[in-house]
Amino acid sequence: MKAAVIVFPGSNCDRDCKVAIERSTGASVDMVWHGDTALPAGVDLIVLPGGFSYGDYLRCGAMAALSPIMAEVKAAAERGVATVGICNGFQVLCEAGMLPGALLRNERLKYVCKPVELEVTNAQTRFTAGDKGRREVAMTVGNGEGNFFADEATLDRLEGEGQVVFRYLENPNGSARAIAGIVNGAGNVLGLMPHPDRAFEAELGSADGADLFRSALASA
């Protein structure tokens, strides 16, 4: 099993993702520089980590979405490789057009760092199938622009197609329909604002994030 974590200038959860994947799954993890033009051969999971790529000085994720490596990430995702964007990584996936919607400033205009309980809205995706049918998981959020937005038609479609994967039990940031994470139509690209990479062992408050990485790689 092999995973790749993309490192943008300003990524700050890249190491966290590597450690979380290694400890949860035993997979080997390559760090891939944003300026590279190839992914490691035979990669089974691609992770776009959290952070403040390019300082988030334009729109969050907008600059990173144009990085040279993103063409390869898109191509791999189209081939069906499991791809996860966490926090800033979710923003990058939206900016890159790989997921619908956008992430706006939080409702109260402040950065929010807190534990969140999530409803597993769709336990049949390749990222949640390993949750053994669990309906609720715990993680933490840490973001200033995690307020998921899409037009009503898109939201209806996401819900109708089972693309809403995680929903907040208590909405921390004003996200539309309390959506915390979604998958693309093909079901292999996941974006979520909560951090599975900060919830991979009980000592950190929750080990529920480990299940996500395990599921993603088990399905590869």
Place this chain on the structure above:
Amino acid sequence: MSAQPSKTLAESAAEFGLNPEEYAVILKRLNREPNMVELGVFSVMWSEHCSYKSSKKHLSKFPTKGPRVICGPGENAGVVDIGDGQACIFKMESHNHPSYIEPYQGAATGVGGIMRDVFTMGARPIALLNALRFGDPSHPKTRRLVAGVVSGIGGYGNCVGVPTVAGETNFHSGYDGNILVNAMCVGLADADKIFYSAAPSAGLPVVYFGSKTGRDGIHGATMASQEFDDASDEKRPTVQVGDPFAEKLLIEATLELMASGAVAAIQDMGAAGLTSSSVEMAGKGEVGIELDLYAVPQREDGMSAYEMMLSESQERMLAILKPGREADGQRIFQKWGLDAATIGFTTDTGRLVLKHKGQTVCDVPLAPLFDDAPLYDRPWTVTPARPALEAIPDPADWRGAVLKLVACPDLASKRWLWEQYDRHVMADTLADSATAADAGIVRVHGTKKALAVTSDCTPRYVQADPYEGGKQAVAEAWRNLTAVGADPIAITDNLNFGNPERPEIMGQIVRAIDGMAEACRALDFPVVSGNVSLYNETNGAAIPPTPTVGAVGLLPDSTKRAGYGKLLAGDVVILVGETRGHLGQSLYLREILGREDGPPPPVDLTAERRNGDLVRGLIQDGIVTTVHDLSDGGLLVAAVEMALASKVGIALSGQHADLAMLLGEDQGRYLIALPAHQADEVYDRAEKAGVAAEPIGTAGGCEIAVADAKGTLLFAIDLDDLRAANEGWMPAFMGV
């Protein structure tokens, strides 16, 4: 001697904060008049901020050595050994004046500056703390300052990706015109890969990298060494602007450059920017340095030599590379997209020589800048002792008093602010501000060890008795580390005071340092780094003396740690340490009776150590996991905090059912709790150690109930009411 200083230069010297005697020394050392660049260089190097001219004599009283100390004060940060070939590097520094003038940028650049002090020495920053003191909540500026400072701290630390795990926030009218923003950074390095600032020899390239130099922050160090008045807002242009994205790139590039083996010496450009970094590197190495300022990457057109030397633009580093290694630097700087240039070389002249566009604009000997900075033994007077308090009657309305106390600004939950800080990035946080624990805890990545970190000071104690208050600040930091199960290692101090030229203020400084030094010695708790911030006055009114103590401890096994959020119904609650009922300077007195009277509680350092060693042993041996130290608000407040965090009530009973016993602030005490059938081990150990340990209550129910020795109920308050009071104040105050 060539004599009379020309009027303009002498006037400029005064404007730059140099007094006539200091200016006369410059004339003597140079044997001529300085030009404006040279005068600027002297004035910042001799500012209070850079030279410690008022405090140095007294700072030498601190114990700075110990078996774990690798590097004490004098470098960018202190370095201690944490075993297994690893070192912890840490320091706390103030950014008070800039934060008052421009709270967002002032606080943000304070965080950035302290991180640079730590990674400059080769450490990856792994934790941030901050100690904040604001004015009275009713002061018209307070709310705006809180909002700005908090978002500045979060905006910078969150982006760089270092967790902000602990801190303290107080409010008092004494800070109305001069808030305090003290930021601390803790980093981790290999003990054999520490980097220092002294240039090792002549003939080596001096490389500048990081952000470009602009006109921001010119004379910031001088501003930080002056009092404020009503026109202080006009100093806004001297506040620097931070770029945390640049800082993140700078951290990665610096650590990569160090790992490449190219670095001979390195120094960040902090206060006094290029001046201080070049002078310190050459001066400490006893070499000379020559810079071509034209080569400095510049953000604006037409910058003069003077502006470049005094700019405090952020996110800049100066490195002296080993011979032939400039290509390594270029490769790394290019990867991280940083500006970089070789701007000079070290020499054997012992002089600072600056060239700009072919002209020599500064040529002065380094020794006087570095070594011969003025030193003052300023006159001081002893703070008059506060008379003892008369007997204070119990409140007629216990319930009202307790609810008011837990909602007072100093005790109220600060959730509103710490939820704006990323406390979890790096995925090693075991305890943060949201955790019911007396210190923040972060794992030493990839090991079973963890570091405990805390920041402490009780300014009202220091104000009433600087010596006892100084002792208390150190003892409380030691106690907080102990209460989570850590072995206390060392401290960094951030001494915030008023104008040292006033003998009563100098008296506070001298005696607080005496008290701190005494506690450091008694607790084997050396000072390894620090910062002095003086002239914290506005219109002649000084802040309460605030010697903030930042401390680091080591948990040898992070699974053996304690907090106070896991009390279980049925647990026996045990009070460790002696209670005499000291109400002088207590929070109860101030918040409920509106009096700041009496002497502060004395600190018996022998008992402090004995009690703490007992508690720490109980934690490290796995006997107790529920521990809370007693501080503001004494026994009752500690019990309330433990009950709220654990969501289970506590019934207190016995001889502690009166005001002095419940809310007195005697030092050296802890509340611990464990299942009743395991308590004998605690009593046995306490008896052997000669420590008072008595059961004072039982966990259960959903209220805090207090009964006297006869069993008569004094009061009972539902936890939901206490929680609403404790959590409600800050959101209501901030209007969100």
